[in-house]
Structures are given as structure tokens and as C-alpha cells.
Amino acid sequence: MVRRYLGFSVDEWDRLPWWQQRLYVEELDAELSGPDQGDGQSSDEALLAAGFRIE
Structure with a gap:
């Protein structure tokens, strides 16, 4: 869900470090x-x- 929400391809998501x-x-x-x-912060913040x- 996160991958689709952010617009990452499967390969782009897999290349991201776990953290x-x-x-x-x-x-x-x-x-x-x-x-x-x-916690009161927006995701951008x-x-x-x-x-x-x-x-």
C-alpha cells in the first residue's frame, strides 16, 4: 500500500534500505x-x- 501511495515501482521500493x-x-x-x-507532524515535516x- 505504501509503495502504491508514494508511486514507487516494485524495483524502486526494493532498492530502498529497510529503515x-x-x-x-x-x-x-x-x-x-x-x-x-x-505525533502532530505532517509526513513532509x-x-x-x-x-x-x-x-
């Missing part, structure tokens, strides 16, 4: 759980805080 896949899965879970279930570039 990055886990980050995406956890952030999508928090986003889909609703605002009162997450969380990715920026983790050191990722968003284009």
Missing part, C-alpha cells in the same frame, strides 16, 4: 490514523526532520 521503507510505512500509518493518533529532501 527508509519502515519510515515510510510508519509515517503513512500515522497519517491514515488521523491527527489525534499521530517528519521526512524533513529525518534529513530527506522533498522535491
Whole structure:
């Protein structure tokens, strides 16, 4: 589900390190759980805080 949501092909997803896949899965879970279930950060904010570039 995360792969499709983010638009990754199977090969692109498989090339990601395990920790990055886990980050995406956890952030999508928090986003889909609703605002009162997450930590208050948007997924973009969380990715920026983790050191990722968003284009």
C-alpha cells in the first residue's frame, strides 16, 4: 500500500534500505490514523526532520 501511495515501482521500493521503507510505512500509518493518533507532524515535516529532501 505504501509503495502504491508514494508511486514507487516494485524495483524502486526494493532498492530502498529497510529503515527508509519502515519510515515510510510508519509515517503513512500515522497519517491514515488521523491527527489525534499521530505525533502532530505532517509526513513532509517528519521526512524533513529525518534529513530527506522533498522535491
